[in-house]
Amino acid sequence: xxxxxxxDDGYFAPGILALADALREEGEVIVCAPERDRSGASNxxxxxxxxxxxxxxxxxxxxxxxxxxxxxxxxxxxMDTLPDMVVAGINHGANMGDDTIYSGTVAAxxxxxxxxxxxxxxxxxxxxxxxxxxxxxxxxDLVQRFIQSPFAAPVLLNVNVPDIxxxxxxxxxxxxxxxxxxSSGVIQSKNPRGETIWWVGPVGEVSHAGEGTDFHxxxxxxxxxxxxxxxxTAKTQLDLVSAWLSD
Numbered sequence: 427x428x429x430x431x432x433x434d435d436g437y438f439a440p441g442i443l444a445l446a447d448a449l450r451e452e453g454e455v456i457v458c459a460p461e462r463d464r465s466g467a468s469n470x471x472x473x474x475x476x477x478x479x480x481x482x483x484x485x486x487x488x489x490x491x492x493x494x495x496x497x498x499x500x501x502x503x504x505m506d507t508l509p510d511m512v513v514a515g516i517n518h519g520a521n522m523g524d525d526t527i528y529s530g531t532v533a534a535x536x537x538x539x540x541x542x543x544x545x546x547x548x549x550x551x552x553x554x555x556x557x558x559x560x561x562x563x564x565x566x567d568l569v570q571r572f573i574q575s576p577f578a579a580p581v582l583l584n585v586n587v588p589d590i591x592x593x594x595x596x597x598x599x600x601x602x603x604x605x606x607x608x609s610s611g612v613i614q615s616k617n618p619r620g621e622t623i624w625w626v627g628p629v630g631e632v633s634h635a636g637e638g639t640d641f642h643x644x645x646x647x648x649x650x651x652x653x654x655x656x657x658x659t660a661k662t663q664l665d666l667v668s669a670w671l672s673d
Contacts, residue, residue, distance in 0.1 A: 427453030427573060430509035430538065432496045433517065434464045434530025437488040441516030441550065441558055446486075448562035449513065452569050456509065457486040458500035460493060460530075467492040467530035469537070479504065493534035501541050511572065512538025516561040517549035520586050522640040523604040526654065532584055536656060539582040544572065546582075551644045552589030560595070561587040564649050586640055586650040596647040603652055604639035 429449050433442045437459035446455050460467075461480070472491040477499060479489050487504070489496045493514065501508055514534035521529040531547045538545035546568065550561045564587050584603075588595065613625040635641035643650040 427511065427569075428505075428507075428509045429453055429455050429569075430497065430500055430505070430512045430543075431455060431457045432459050432493050432500075432512070432514050432534040434460065434467055434493045434514075434534065435518050436460055436463050437482055437484075437486045439463075439518065441518055441555070441561070442486075443484070444558040444562040445513065445516050445548070445565055448566045449569060452566065452573065453510070456500065456505065457484075458496045458504065459486060459488055460496060461488040461490050464492050464530050466528045467494070467533065468528050469494050469533040471495060471498065493530040494537045497534050497537040498541075501538065501543070508541060508543055509538070510543070511569065512541075512543050512545040513548065513565060513569070514538075514546070515548035515550075515585075516555075516558055516565070516587075517547070518555050519549065519553055520551035520644065521547060521549040521584060522551070522586050522644065522650065526584055526603060532654070535582060535584075536654070539580055539654075540656065542580055544577065544580045546585060548585040548587065550589050551586045555589050557589050557591060560590065560592040563592050564595075564598075568651070582654045582656070584640075584650075584652040584654050586644050586652075588644050588647055588649070590647065594647065595649060598649040598651060599643040601640040601643050601650045601652045602638055604635045604641040 449455050470492045472495050477491045514531045517531040526532045535545040535547035548565045617623050640650040
C-alpha cells in the first residue's frame with residue numbers, strides 16, 4: 427500500500443506525525459502538507475501563482491498552498507502513480523456537521539476522492555486535542571479493514587474520534603452529518619495603528635445532534651464514520667424548481 431498523507435494544520439503538526447508513524451506499519455507513506463496552518467481553506471486551489479515544494483528534515487514535503495493543492499500536486503505531479511489511499515489528518519479539532527464544508531482536512535481527502543482514490547479524513551474531536559495516539563490507532567484500524575475488505579468503488583470517509591484513551595472508546599458507528607445553528611457575526615476590533623479589523627466569529631451551537639449523527643456518536647464515546655458525497659445537487663428540490671421554472 428502507498429499512502430498519501432496531508433492535513434490543514436501544517437506539515438509540522440503533531441497529528442500528521444502520529445498518523446505517518448501509525449501507517450508506516452501498513453505500507454509506504456508520502457506526506458505532502460501545507461507549509462503553515464490552512465484551517466478553513468476548504469476545497470480551494472491556488473490558481474493565481476505557482477506553487478513550490480520543499481522537504482523538511484523529517485522527510486515530509488511541504489507546499490506554499492492549500493491542502494487541496496498538496497494532494498493534487500503530489501498525486502498528479504510528484505508521484506509516478508496514484509496512491510492507493512489518501513488519508514488526511516489527524517486534524518486538531520472535530521470536523522462534524524456543517525464544519526465539513528469549511529474543513530481543509532476534509533478537502534484534502536475530497537481531492538483524493540475526486541482523483542478516483544479511496545480517501546479518509548480523520549479528526550480528533552477536541553479544541554485542545556491530547557490523545558493523538560488514539561486517533562492514529564483508529565486510522566490504522568480502518569486502513570487494515572480497508573486492506574482486508576476494500577470497497578468496490580472509491581469512498582470518501584469522514585472520521586471523528588473522541589479525545590480519550592483508545593481503551594475507553596465504546597466502538598465505531600456509521601453516522602450522518604449533524605447540523606449547527608448559523609455562526610456568530612464577525613467581530614470588529616482595532617489594530618495597534620487604530621485601523622478597523624474584522625475577525626470571523628465562532629461557529630454556531632449544535633442544532634441537530636440526535637441519535638445517528640456524528641455529534642451524538644462522539645459525545646457518547648464512539649468513533650464516528652460518515653461516508654461523504656461530492657454531489658451537491660439538492661435532489662429533494664428538483665421537482666420544486668422544475669415546477670417553478672415552468673410556471
